[in-house]
Amino acid sequence: xxxxxxxxxxxxxxxxxxxxxxxxxxxxxxxxxxxxxxxxxxxxxxxxxxxxxxxxxxxxxxxxxxxxxxxxxxxxxxxxxxxxxxxxxxxxxxxxxxxxxxxxx
Amino acid sequence: xxxxxxxxxxxxxxxxxxxxxxxxxxxxxxxxxxxxxxxxxxxxxxxxxxxxxxxxxxxxxxxxxxxxxxxxxxxxxxxxxxxxxxxxxxxxxxxxxxxxxxxxxxxxxxxxxxxxxxxxxxxxxxxxxxxxxxxxxxxxxxxxxxxxxxxxxxxxxxxxxxxxxxxxxxxxxxxxxxxxxxxxxxxxxxxxxxxxxxxxxxxxxxxxxxxxxxxxxxxxxxxxxxxxxxxxxxxxxxxxxxxxxxxxxxxxxxxxxxxxxxxxxxxxxxxxxxxxxxxxxxxxxxxxxxxxxxxxxxxxxxxxxxxxxxxxxxxxxxxxxxxxxxxxxxxxxxxxxxxxxxxxxxxxxxxxxxxxxxxxxxxxxxxxxxxxxxxxxxxxxxxxxxxxxxxxxxxxxxxxxxxxxx
Numbered sequence: 001x002x003x004x005x006x007x008x009x010x011x012x013x014x015x016x017x018x019x020x021x022x023x024x025x026x027x028x029x030x031x032x033x034x035x036x037x038x039x040x041x042x043x044x045x046x047x048x049x050x051x052x053x054x055x056x057x058x059x060x061x062x063x064x065x066x067x068x069x070x071x072x073x074x075x076x077x078x079x080x081x082x083x084x085x086x087x088x089x090x091x092x093x094x095x096x097x098x099x100x101x102x103x104x105x
Numbered sequence: 106x107x108x109x110x111x112x113x114x115x116x117x118x119x120x121x122x123x124x125x126x127x128x129x130x131x132x133x134x135x136x137x138x139x140x141x142x143x144x145x146x147x148x149x150x151x152x153x154x155x156x157x158x159x160x161x162x163x164x165x166x167x168x169x170x171x172x173x174x175x176x177x178x179x180x181x182x183x184x185x186x187x188x189x190x191x192x193x194x195x196x197x198x199x200x201x202x203x204x205x206x207x208x209x210x211x212x213x214x215x216x217x218x219x220x221x222x223x224x225x226x227x228x229x230x231x232x233x234x235x236x237x238x239x240x241x242x243x244x245x246x247x248x249x250x251x252x253x254x255x256x257x258x259x260x261x262x263x264x265x266x267x268x269x270x271x272x273x274x275x276x277x278x279x280x281x282x283x284x285x286x287x288x289x290x291x292x293x294x295x296x297x298x299x300x301x302x303x304x305x306x307x308x309x310x311x312x313x314x315x316x317x318x319x320x321x322x323x324x325x326x327x328x329x330x331x332x333x334x335x336x337x338x339x340x341x342x343x344x345x346x347x348x349x350x351x352x353x354x355x356x357x358x359x360x361x362x363x364x365x366x367x368x369x370x371x372x373x374x375x376x377x378x379x380x381x382x383x384x385x386x387x388x389x390x391x392x393x394x395x396x397x398x399x400x401x402x403x404x405x406x407x408x409x410x411x412x413x414x415x416x417x418x419x420x421x422x423x424x425x426x427x428x429x430x431x432x433x434x435x436x437x438x439x440x441x442x443x444x445x446x447x448x449x450x451x452x453x454x455x456x457x458x459x460x461x462x463x464x465x466x467x468x469x470x471x472x473x474x475x476x477x478x479x480x481x482x483x484x485x486x487x488x489x490x491x492x493x494x495x496x497x498x499x500x501x502x503x504x505x506x507x508x509x510x511x
Contacts, residue, residue, distance in 0.1 A: 029241040030149055030166055034142035058244055068316045070245045070338065071232035088232035089241075 001043050002053040006063045012053060014081040019050040019104055021097075024064055024074040026057045031089065032073040038094035039075070042101065049105045077104055110136045112405050113198055113208035115188045116348075118145020119391045120381025121214035122172040123398030124405075128212075129179035131406050136206060137176065138198065140187035144169030145216045146345075146382065147391045151240040152266050156391050165240070168391070188215075193355040193374035209412070210376045210405040213352060213364060214398065217345035217382040217389075222254065226312030227341075234318025234338045239263040243270045246338045252277060252321055254309050255342035261287035261295050263342060268300040275302045275334070277309060277323060304334075312339055347383040359385050370401035375468075376408050411466045418459050420487040425456045425510045427503065430480045432464045438479045441498055445481060448503040456507050485510050 004012050004022065013020050023039050025032035036054075043052035057064040057072065067076065067083065073092045077085040077100065085104060087096055112128040114121045117139030128135035142148065150165035159168065177183060187201040196208045219237035221227060227235055236242040243266065251271045253264045256278045264274050276295070278285065282305040285292045295301050304323060310331060311322040320335045347362045357365045357373035363386075364372055364379040371378050380397035382389045419426050429445050431438035442460075449458040463470040463478050473482055473489060481498055483491040483506050491506045 026241065026244060028151065028166075028244075029238075030142055030144060031238075031241065061244055061247065065245060065317075068233055070234045070317060071236045071238075071242045074232050089236075089238075090228075090231055 001040065002051065004053040004055045006060045009055070009060075009063055012051075013078050016051055016078075018079070019101075020078040021050050021052050021101065022076045022078065023052075023054040024057050024067075024069045024072060024076065025054060026072050028058070029072040031092070035073055035092055035094070039097065042094070042098055046101050046105065050101060075100075079104075108207065110134045110206060110208040111409055112136070112210050112212060112402065113138065113196070113206055114212045114214060115191070115198060116145065116214035116216055116381070116383075117141075117143035117173070117183060118214060118216045118381055118394060119147050119169065119172060120216070120394035120398040120401075121145075121212065122169070122176050123395040124212045124214065124380055124402040125176035125181035125183070125398075126172070126179060127399050127402035128405065129176060129181035131402070132180075133402075133406060133409070135176075135181040136208070137181055137183045138186050138188055138200070138206070139183060140185070143173040143183060146218075147394075149238045149240050150262075152262065153391070165391075172395075188351060190351050191355050191377075193352075193372075193377045196376060209409045210378065212370075212398070212401045212405060213349075213356070213372070213377065213379040213383065214381040214394070214401075215348040215351070215383045217347045219341065220344045220346050222309060222341055222343060224309060224311055226314065230312055230314050230318050230339075233316060234314060234336075235312060236338065236340050237342070239266050239340060242338075243267055246271045248272050249337035250335070251275070251338035251340060252309070252334065252336045253340045253342065255344075256280065256285040256287060257342065257344070258287045258291060260342035261285060261291040263340060264301055265291070265294055265298060267340065268298055271300065271338075273300055273302065275304060275336070277304050277307050277321075279306070279308055279326060281305060309339065345382065345389075349383050368400075369404040370397055371404060371408075376405070376412070378405055408468070411468055415461075415466070415469050419484050422457060422484070423486070424454075425490075425507060426484045427456065427458050427507070428482045428484060429458060429460050430463050430470055430475045430478050430482065431460060432462055432478050434464065435478050437495065441479050444500060445479075445498065445503065448500045449507075451504075452507060452511075455511060483507070483510065 075087045111133035112135045114124050114137040125137045147165045148169045153165045188198045189201050190199045199205045247270045250273045253276045267274050306327045307323045307325050309321050310324040313320045324331045349362050364384050366379050378401040380401045381394035477495050481493040
């Protein structure tokens with residue numbers, strides 16, 4: 001899994017080919033921590049079809065806000081440098097994320 | 106080992122974790138099912154200042170981790186799964202993934218979630234500046250201006266926490282100027298905090314923003330006037346709703362969906378108990394949830410002992426059983442017991458006597474309508490076939506009934 005941050009977000013997410021899934025999380029967000037094992041499992045399962053990244057918003061606040069993320073957790077889907085879909089705090093479940101991945105790959 | 110757990114706990118907040126610790130420490134096979142990480146709402150409160158003994162230096166997540174570690178140290182099992190329904194009579198819980206678990210008892214501690222306001226923009230801008238969790242999202246609002254809706258303990262406490270990050274916090278209060286529902290200590294601190302402002306007699310009518318929160322429309326409830334206020338974030342603390350949909354029809358709920366229990370935390374279903382915020386209760390705090398959990402676990406243990414003892418010794422017995430409901434506190438009981446013992450002993454192995462102390466086992470006494478001690482109930486093949494009240498217990502009466510059964 002790629003750890004993305006303000007210095008490599010452009011290159012690893014926006015300029016990457018194909019579907020990129022980014023987990024916006026923070027160390028104080030319990031829901032994010034609870035979701036992490038599910039996200040890692042999905043990354044293993046679908047790793048050959050999409051690129052999975054996680055972004056610790058605690059050190060990348062401006063980057064997160066620039067991506068219109070101001071609440072956690074958020075799972076965002078990028079393709080060709082554009083955000084094409086997003087699951088917000090109330091939609092982030094293992095099943096929800098998997099359904100969205102299957103829809104987009 | 107049997108596949109039936111002694112206690113199945115649904116929900117891993119402070120109520121459930123406390124019940125798990127008490128249950129496991131009493132050597133009961135205890136399973137706790139939690140859909141996320143243990144801790145519940147308490148894990149999303151960073152500043153935890155009112156758990157006795159931990160004035161400073163602990164946080165909600167740290168305290169909840171300690172609760173979970175404590176429970177597992179005594180052997181409680183914590184499983185990650187989501188319970189979607191229960192069968193209160195059979196004591197079975199059904200999970201989202203199709204699995205099911207059976208217990209001798211169930212303790213429901215599903216907790217509550219923040220109530221949403223239900224105004225335009227709220228759902229669309231969730232995670233875009235609309236938040237219900239200061240701990241989760243406060244970082245994003247460093248040096249920004251935010252609005253908090255609500256005026257109870259949570260609203261005022263979290264507003265104070267948010268001022269560590271935000272440039273300003275404006276609290277929108279529905280009451281008249283100076284009136285807050287929060288505890289006096291919290292009020293005092295909020296009034297003194299230079300970063301906190303108040304707007305009185307008002308509520309939020311709409312949250313505005315294009316992809317991210319830009320402002321709110323406020324409505325004065327007295328004048329009905331609306332005004333717009335620019336803001337970067339909206340935190341909503343207007344109470345909670347209990348997560349009890351999955352037990353509807355199985356246990357009695359009040360009109361708002363909270364689980365009704367007696368003082369032993371037992372619900373309307375025998376052997377099904379409840380603890381924590383989802384229960385009808387006066388105060389919803391970590392310490393009260395934990396206390397509920399302790400009561401529920403001890404009541405569950407007692408239930409198991411009473412029910413198993415009665416079922417094995419009386420209901421599943423092939424011979425006729427005379428159950429003597431007595432209590433050593435009533436002299437008449439002590440006086441009559443040798444009479445009963447002698448009368449039954451005359452039948453040797455053909456009949457059996459089982460003494461039931463009503464002080465220790467009120468549940469069974471109540472179920473069979475025994476209000477006076479001594480009373481003798483005659484069971485055969487799991488059913489009551491006859492009974493003798495206080496003044497009817499004589500050797501001849503006992504003999505007459507046993508002869509008629511045999």
